[in-house]
Amino acid sequence: MLKRIMSTAIIAGLVAGILVSxxxxxxxxxxxxxxxxxxxSGENHHTLLQDATQGGVKKANVHSDTQGQIYxxxxxxxxxxxxxxxxxxxxRTFFTSLANILTGVGFAAILVACFTFSGEKLSGRRxxxxxxxxxxxxxxxxxxxxxxxxxxxxxxxxxxxxTWWIATSVATGVGLxxxxxxxxxxxxxxxxxxIILPHVIGAxxxxxxxxxxxxxxxxxxxxASIVVSAIFWVILGWTSGALWKHSGDVAK
Amino acid sequence: MNLSINSASSVVSQSRxxxxxxxxxxxxxxxxxxxxxxxxxxxxLHNAAHDTRHSYAFPCH
Numbered sequence: 605m606l607k608r609i610m611s612t613a614i615i616a617g618l619v620a621g622i623l624v625s626x627x628x629x630x631x632x633x634x635x636x637x638x639x640x641x642x643x644x645s646g647e648n649h650h651t652l653l654q655d656a657t658q659g660g661v662k663k664a665n666v667h668s669d670t671q672g673q674i675y676x677x678x679x680x681x682x683x684x685x686x687x688x689x690x691x692x693x694x695x696r697t698f699f700t701s702l703a704n705i706l707t708g709v710g711f712a713a714i715l716v717a718c719f720t721f722s723g724e725k726l727s728g729r730r731x732x733x734x735x736x737x738x739x740x741x742x743x744x745x746x747x748x749x750x751x752x753x754x755x756x757x758x759x760x761x762x763x764x765x766x767t768w769w770i771a772t773s774v775a776t777g778v779g780l781x782x783x784x785x786x787x788x789x790x791x792x793x794x795x796x797x798x799i800i801l802p803h804v805i806g807a808x809x810x811x812x813x814x815x816x817x818x819x820x821x822x823x824x825x826x827x828a829s830i831v832v833s834a835i836f837w838v839i840l841g842w843t844s845g846a847l848w849k850h851s852g853d854v855a856k
Numbered sequence: 857m858n859l860s861i862n863s864a865s866s867v868v869s870q871s872r873x874x875x876x877x878x879x880x881x882x883x884x885x886x887x888x889x890x891x892x893x894x895x896x897x898x899x900x901l902h903n904a905a906h907d908t909r910h911s912y913a914f915p916c917h
Binding site: 605606608610615628632633636670688689690696697700702703704706707709710712713714715716717718720721723742743745747750751753754755762766769770775806825828829832833837838841 | 867869871872874875876878879880881882883885886887888889890892893894897900901903904905906907908909910912913914915916917
């Protein structure tokens with residue numbers, strides 16, 4: 605069974621990861637590269653650059669008395685040595701595609717594990733519905749509090765944002781699951797409560813806004829990355845569902 | 857499925873247990889992969905996966 609789950613996840617993740625890499629190359633990546641020109645220029649009117657390092661990432665304090673910070677893309681480690689990073693555009697595309705494929709395999713493993721937990725019948729078409737649930741859990745719900753960030757955006761502390769992001773996805777996933785597979789009204793209400801709760805608590809926000817990237821660019825990036833994520837999840841859902849059905853038919 | 861048939865119900869429940877165990881392992885593998893690409897606070901991993909992190913709306917920088 606593990607072999608069947610993993611082979612489905614690896615093939616589906618590979619397919620979705622490669623296809624979405626092509627889409628990224630023409631949608632989100634150009635916006636990231638463009639935004640980085642603003643991020644690295646430091647031409648913001650109230651940028652008081654103060655070199656400090658955290659986890660090898662250089663950050664610029666906008667005002668020394670606030671917590672709003674812009675994290676710059678170029679990374680120096682604490683001892684001042686340049687950390688490894690892709691050297692040129694081709695290398696960067698390669699590592700982005702590799703990261704997309706690994707993310708695809710990871711999400712596919714989670715999705716196929718959920719197929720198995722549910723015991724439901726799958727097909728390509730049903731897989732699309734599962735994929736859209738994944739899109740809601742891993743893109744829509746976290747984006748409501750933490751919209752996709754273009755480089756050079758102002759943001760709250762990284763660990764706090766990561767914690768909120770993960771907690772929101774878990775709460776939304778469990779909430780959706782019990783609402784779909786639950787059978788009693790109190791269970792539905794519990795599911796709804798779990799989905800709403802992270803947004804009532806609220807995502808960590810910077811104390812000030814006004815990063816280096818122009819707002820038009822930031823808005824364009826949010827739309828592009830959410831739309832591309834939807835495409836990714838539909839491809840991943842269809843491929844996983846179709847492969848899962850196929851491997852079940854072969855085993856019979 | 858290499859299960860010998862003792863009684864229909866025990867086979868069904870045993871294969872269900874196996875499936876749930878396998879799914880739990882796959883789930884952990886999936887979380888590990890997504891965490892590594894999207895969340896690990898290593899500068900090299902961050903730099904390699906930078907554009908992916910931004911594009912998937914993982915919190916970055």
